[in-house]
Amino acid sequence: xxxxTQMEGPVTLSEEAFLTINCTYTATGYPSLFWYVQYPGxxxxxxxxxxxxxxxxxxxxxxxxxxxxxxSFHLEKGSVQVSDSAVYFCALTGRGGGGADGLTFGKxxxxxxxx
Amino acid sequence: xxxxxxxxxxxxxxxxQSMTLQCAQDMNHExxxxxxxxxxxxxxxxxxxxxxxxxxxxxxxxxxxxSRSTTEDFPLRLLSAAPSQTSVxxxxxxxxAGNSPLHFxxxxxxxxx
Numbered sequence: 001x002x003x004x005t006q007m008e009g010p011v012t013l014s015e016e017a018f019l020t021i022n023c024t025y026t027a028t029g030y031p032s033l034f035w036y037v038q039y040p041g042x043x044x045x046x047x048x049x050x051x052x053x054x055x056x057x058x059x060x061x062x063x064x065x066x067x068x069x070x071x072s073f074h075l076e077k078g079s080v081q082v083s084d085s086a087v088y089f090c091a092l093t094g095r096g097g098g099g100a101d102g103l104t105f106g107k108x109x110x111x112x113x114x115x
Numbered sequence: 116x117x118x119x120x121x122x123x124x125x126x127x128x129x130x131x132q133s134m135t136l137q138c139a140q141d142m143n144h145e146x147x148x149x150x151x152x153x154x155x156x157x158x159x160x161x162x163x164x165x166x167x168x169x170x171x172x173x174x175x176x177x178x179x180x181x182s183r184s185t186t187e188d189f190p191l192r193l194l195s196a197a198p199s200q201t202s203v204x205x206x207x208x209x210x211x212a213g214n215s216p217l218h219f220x221x222x223x224x225x226x227x228x
Binding site for chain 2: 044046
């Protein structure tokens, strides 16, 4: 079945450091790929997405490129802030033809930014 | 501008008790789903619905029932709670299944003793 692998952390960085969170996937067909972010005590929010190979999703300074040849969707940000501290989830569309059986999520990466 | 509303926020049950977790959305989304979040496991799909009157099982459906009588509401029922159901439960909706982004509620933290 489909699966998503990402580092779990915690990942601790200093403010203004460069961030990379790795995400690789296994899937049949051509899934869409997502990054979601979860702040403490809240539900997940969509951060960015890409729907086909070589697409780049971007939002709030974060970027990720859909790499089909390496089955990866790594999340990057050039200069992190304390407010970026959260748990980040990589995900892909489900096994069904229309993705009706939901998203497959990675286990989440806990990011801590120190001032 | 409520989005996805889940109630209650916290709940403690004894083994064998039943309860319903409520979920409502005001965005006229056709697709709704329930996930559970456990440490080290990420999010796992319990049940989902692609429209009123239609439900289907996800990855971990055992011990849970759902129904979808209206577009807005998608309650999750625990028939006989077990300690293994201690988790944080999230309801999510989207315009349609697949590429549409999921909108999540703030979760219900359930403890079964």
